[in-house]
Amino acid sequence: MADVNRGNRPLSPHxxxxxPQMTSVSSIMVRISALxxxxxxxxxxxxxxxxxTSESAFAGIDAFLRSWFGDIVLTAxxxxxxxxxxxxxxxxxxxxxxxxxxxxxxxxxxGMFVGATVLTLITVLAV
Numbered sequence: 234m235a236d237v238n239r240g241n242r243p244l245s246p247h248x249x250x251x252x253p254q255m256t257s258v259s260s261i262m263v264r265i266s267a268l269x270x271x272x273x274x275x276x277x278x279x280x281x282x283x284x285x286t287s288e289s290a291f292a293g294i295d296a297f298l299r300s301w302f303g304d305i306v307l308t309a310x311x312x313x314x315x316x317x318x319x320x321x322x323x324x325x326x327x328x329x330x331x332x333x334x335x336x337x338x339x340x341x342x343x344g345m346f347v348g349a350t351v352l353t354l355i356t357v358l359a360v
Contacts, residue, residue, distance in 0.1 A: 259342035263320035266313035273310035311356050316349035 280298060283290040297303050323341050326332045332341055 255339040255342035259320065259323075259345055262345075263317055266317040266320070269313040270310055270317060273306065273313075276306070308353065308357060312349050312353040315352040315356070316345060319345045319348050319352075 276294070276298065280291075280294050283294045298307065323332070323345065326341075327338075332338060
């Protein structure tokens with residue numbers, strides 16, 4: 234065991250041959266979307282607390298959320314919320330043993346990106 238030469242062996246998976254898969258990218262995006270939605274939920278709590286404290290405090294956060302930058306932040310949060318919801322639904326399917334084939338799992342990953350975008354557009358246009 235001491236004679237094993239481990240210095241010439243590549244890491245697994247080696248960085249030069251590894252190609253990100255749709256399932257891994259969508260799994261990472263579910264985690265990122267959860268962090269983003271959590272961050273924006275702090276803004277929503279801030280907005281509610283400001284509404285309950287004073288008119289000037291509410292005016293400040295409300296002006297921010299109604300600005301063009303606030304619109305971008307809230308639209309991105311809406312996308313993240315839909316994406317995270319679809320990711321959780323995908324995991325429920327997997328927990329029941331459905332859609333575990335590689336090609337179906339990759340199509341579900343792509344469908345999550347498309348579905349979150351379509352649902353975000355519907356939500357934005359409905360408001």
